[in-house]
Amino acid sequence: MIEVCELSKHHGHLHVLRGINLTVRQGEVAAVIGPSGGGKSTLLRCINGLEKFQAGSVRVGELSLKAGGTKSEQLRALRQRIGMVFQQFHLFPHLTVLENVLSGPLWAQGRTRAEAEPEALTLLERVGMRDKANVRPEQLSGGQQQRVAIARALAVHPEAILFDEPTSALDPRMAGEVLGVMSDLAKAGQTMIVVTHAMSFARRVAHTVHVMHEGTVAESGPPEQIFGAARTEVTRQFLHEAMRH
Numbered sequence: 568m569i570e571v572c573e574l575s576k577h578h579g580h581l582h583v584l585r586g587i588n589l590t591v592r593q594g595e596v597a598a599v600i601g602p603s604g605g606g607k608s609t610l611l612r613c614i615n616g617l618e619k620f621q622a623g624s625v626r627v628g629e630l631s632l633k634a635g636g637t638k639s640e641q642l643r644a645l646r647q648r649i650g651m652v653f654q655q656f657h658l659f660p661h662l663t664v665l666e667n668v669l670s671g672p673l674w675a676q677g678r679t680r681a682e683a684e685p686e687a688l689t690l691l692e693r694v695g696m697r698d699k700a701n702v703r704p705e706q707l708s709g710g711q712q713q714r715v716a717i718a719r720a721l722a723v724h725p726e727a728i729l730f731d732e733p734t735s736a737l738d739p740r741m742a743g744e745v746l747g748v749m750s751d752l753a754k755a756g757q758t759m760i761v762v763t764h765a766m767s768f769a770r771r772v773a774h775t776v777h778v779m780h781e782g783t784v785a786e787s788g789p790p791e792q793i794f795g796a797a798r799t800e801v802t803r804q805f806l807h808e809a810m811r812h
């Protein structure tokens with residue numbers, strides 16, 4: 568379970584997050600939508616400890632982050648509990664697909680290759696990339712790289728996976744393949760927070776949709792509310808714009 572409480576973050580004099588409250592229960596898929604610059608990426612980066620914040624708190628399971636910074640031990644523990652998938656994949660270019668997936672289990676968790684490798688291959692099977700285990704990322708399409716990135720995120724048995732616009736760099740067919748993998752994860756009960764412009768995914772897969780605007784959560788609710796009976800002008804305006812693209 569992830570609990571963000573009154574989270575406030577400044578970049579210089581820019582107030583980027585203005586008292587965010589958000590809870591994601593175990594097994595829940597939370598979609599975060601909203602206009603560019605609203606603070607969506609910053610929120611994800613605060614949740615996995617990549618950014619400090621000035622007020623409020625973040626709790627992931629029994630680990631908590633407080634304003635002003637957290638001990639490096641705590642941060643290391645936290646990052647092992649949270650997987651992250653980025654728009655630009657960020658695979659290790661010099662490692663094969665399999666070695667990418669093994670990086671967390673071997674380097675961060677100190678597991679043995681004999682124990683971790685069969686599971687890594689199973690994860691690659693799950694994202695449809697088993698037959699590419701021994702190639703390097705540069706030989707793969709963007710959609711394939713992103714599916715490997717998802718397998719890599721899963722390999723450490725994360726409490727939750729945070730996705731930051733995972734399909735924004737992909738053409739529609741490849742985006743569809745990646746969203747298909749993410750839907751399967753959702754069905755399997757993986758807790759995730761997904762920042763996305765893929766409105767049909769948010770509508771179909773998310774349990775809760777949060778609309779972020781200018782550093783606040785303007786509206787939260789089930790997809791039927793957000794897409795069918797929005798309560799705020801911010802949501803209506805954003806969806807109106809999003810549907811035109």
Ligand SMILES: Nc1ncnc2c1ncn2[C@@H]1O[C@H](COP(=O)(O)OP(=O)(O)O)[C@@H](O)[C@H]1O
Nearest residue numbers: 578581583601602603604605606607608609610
């Ligand atoms: N490292 C940074 N330094 C200064 N301003 C930043 C930095 N990162 C993000 N911002 C600003 O914070 C705001 C929120 O950015 P971001 O979290 O990337 O929004 P989103 O992901 O919703 O597009 C924007 O105004 C952005 O320009």
Ligand SMILES: [Mg+2]
Nearest residue numbers: 607608609731
């Ligand atoms: Mg962003």
